[in-house]
Amino acid sequence: MIIVMTDSTDKQIEHVMGKFRQHEIEVHCLNSYGKTIITAIGDSSTCNPASFERMPGVEKVISIVTPFKLVSREFRRENTIVTVGNAVFGDKNVSVIAGPCAVEGYEQLLEAALAVKKAGACMLRGGAYKPRTSPYSFQGLEKEGLAILKAVSLKAGLPVVSEVTDPRTVEMMSEYVDMLQIGTRNMQNFVLLKEVAKSGKPILLKRGLSATMEEWLMAAEYIMAGGNENIVLCERGIRTFETYTRNTLDLNAIPLIKHLSHLPVIVDPSHGTGNWRLVNPMSKASLGAGADGLIIEVHPCPEEAVSDGQQSLTPHNFEQMMRELQCLAMAIDRVM
Ligand code: PEP
Ligand code: MN
Numbered sequence: 081m082i083i084v085m086t087d088s089t090d091k092q093i094e095h096v097m098g099k100f101r102q103h104e105i106e107v108h109c110l111n112s113y114g115k116t117i118i119t120a121i122g123d124s125s126t127c128n129p130a131s132f133e134r135m136p137g138v139e140k141v142i143s144i145v146t147p148f149k150l151v152s153r154e155f156r157r158e159n160t161i162v163t164v165g166n167a168v169f170g171d172k173n174v175s176v177i178a179g180p181c182a183v184e185g186y187e188q189l190l191e192a193a194l195a196v197k198k199a200g201a202c203m204l205r206g207g208a209y210k211p212r213t214s215p216y217s218f219q220g221l222e223k224e225g226l227a228i229l230k231a232v233s234l235k236a237g238l239p240v241v242s243e244v245t246d247p248r249t250v251e252m253m254s255e256y257v258d259m260l261q262i263g264t265r266n267m268q269n270f271v272l273l274k275e276v277a278k279s280g281k282p283i284l285l286k287r288g289l290s291a292t293m294e295e296w297l298m299a300a301e302y303i304m305a306g307g308n309e310n311i312v313l314c315e316r317g318i319r320t321f322e323t324y325t326r327n328t329l330d331l332n333a334i335p336l337i338k339h340l341s342h343l344p345v346i347v348d349p350s351h352g353t354g355n356w357r358l359v360n361p362m363s364k365a366s367l368g369a370g371a372d373g374l375i376i377e378v379h380p381c382p383e384e385a386v387s388d389g390q391q392s393l394t395p396h397n398f399e400q401m402m403r404e405l406q407c408l409a410m411a412i413d414r415v416m
Contacts, residue, residue, distance in 0.1 A: 081124045081132070081143055085116040088137030093118070096135055103127055115139070125149075146340070148297040150304040151311070156342040162310045164259045164282050165239030167202040167373075169312045170344035174409050174416045175373035177241060177346070178398060179205035180380075181388035182218065183225035186232065191380040193236035195395035199402045200416065203259075204229075204238040205375055209245045210387060211265050218386045226256040233258070241284050241375075247275040254279045264289050264316055264351070267299050277306025284375070286314045286348070289327075293336055300343060313337055313345040314375060315366075317352030326354020326391070329362055334369040346373035350391045356382065359393055360401045367408055376401075 083096055093109065093116055100107045106121045116137075120127070129141045146152050161170040169175050178196035183189050183206040193204050208225030210218060221228065226242070233240040239258035244250055245266060253260060259282045266272055267288035276283050283303055287296045300311050315334060317327025329352035337345045347366035349359045363374050379385045382392040393401065402416075409416035 081120045081127065081129060081141065081145065083118040083120070083132055083141055084139045085118065085137045086114070086139040088116055092135070092137035096132065096138065099132070099135075100124070100127065146297075147294065148301045148341075150309075151297050151300045151341045151343055153340060153342055158342065160309060160311075160342045160344065162282050162312050162344055164203060164241070167239055169346065169372050171372075172413070172415045173373075174367060174371070174405070174414045175203065175346070176201045176402065176405075176416075177203040177205050177373065177375040178378045179240075180207075180385065181350075181377050181392065182207045182210050182386055183221050183228050183242075184386055185221075186228050188380060189228055189232045190235060192378055192395070193232050193238055195380070196378050196398060197236050197238055199395070199399040200406070201376075201398075201402075202238070204233060204236065204240045205242070205261075205377075206232075206240065207243050207387075209243060209249070211243070211245050211263055212387070223252075226253060230256045244272070244276065247272045250275045250279050254281050258282070259284055259312075262286060262299075267291055267296065270302060273299060273302040274306050277303045277308040280308065282310035282312065283308065284312050284314055284346075286316045287318065287330075287333065290319045293333060293340070297337075297341060300341070311343050312372075313341070313343050314348055315345065315352070315371075316348040317354075325352075325358065327352055329353060329366075331365055331369045334366065334371050338370055344372040346375055347371045348375045350375070350377035350388070350393075354391050356391050356393055356397065359391065360397070360404070363401060363405060364408055367405060367412065367414065374405075 159170045178201040210220035241259040242257045243261040261284040264286045320328040349362035377392040378398045379392040382389040
């Protein structure tokens with residue numbers, strides 16, 4: 081923490097420094113351009129910056145320690161590698177998760193699974209509990225959907241990820257899926273975060289609709305503080321003034337997260353754009369920015385999809401995109 085003091089008396093300076101010393105924190109003081117700058121070195125997490133702001137003579141308080149700790153690069157320098165079946169996130173691999181927005185039936189999911197596997201996906205996605213904006217929209221096949229996911233996962237030989245929306249279903253869902261997804265709408269559902277931490281399952285943590293980088297990392301901190309470090313972060317677009325796309329895909333997030341955190345980060349260009357035509361170019365951009373993987377919506381027949389058909393690729397679109405991405409991966413020294 082850095083405390084900047086102006087027109088301060090010796091007594092005021094000593095008061096500030098004494099406060100840090102009370103917490104056994106090393107303090108240094110220097111004078112520069114008529115200001116007194118006090119630097120506190122060490123774990124100042126026990127000191128509340130706001131309490132220093134109120135002290136006489138203090139102009140401003142600059143907090144240099146990030147509020148997130150366990151998920152920070154400072155805590156762990158090397159990349160965390162998350163393994164889900166044969167899918168690996170956080171090493172040289174670019175791992176692609178693909179499948180429909182929602183599980184609609186066994187045939188639909190199996191057709192999607194076999195197609196995405198053939199094209200090189202290493203994991204299957206499919207929602208059984210759909211958090212829809214309207215209560216009148218399709219809410220998912222729920223437990224029946226989970227059973228279909230499990231059956232298709234075994235048949236196709238792909239691990240599965242599916243969204244959990246309720247803390248009461250975490251344990252039950254963990255029997256059916258290999259990875260639990262926290263959707264954008266639940267990124268700050270702290271009860272749910274604590275519950276998935278306990279599940280021991282790898283977690284796909286999507287960025288909240290309007291979440292800052294710090295809020296997103298703090299959500300991951302909840303899971304890690306709960307004893308689960310198998311977390312993959314997912315940038316899925318944020319709310320902006322732009323209406324031509326469903327969301328604005330924030331590609332800044334990828335290199336920033338890689339700098340701030342040791343956790344893997346993947347991108348969801350399907351929800352990030354809301355437009356199937358943009359999925360291929362934004363997937364390439366994501367890889368270029370350093371993403372560890374992608375999650376893509378693929379439906380055997382997007383025009384008949386019960387949800388998100390407008391942003392879903394056909395198996396043919398997906399196969400073509402994967403071929404193009406493989407060339408790109410090679411050029412940037414990644415494995416796909
Ligand atoms: C999804 O992946 O099915 C989904 C609903 O995504 P998001 O939470 O990012 O909107
Ligand atoms: Mn969707």
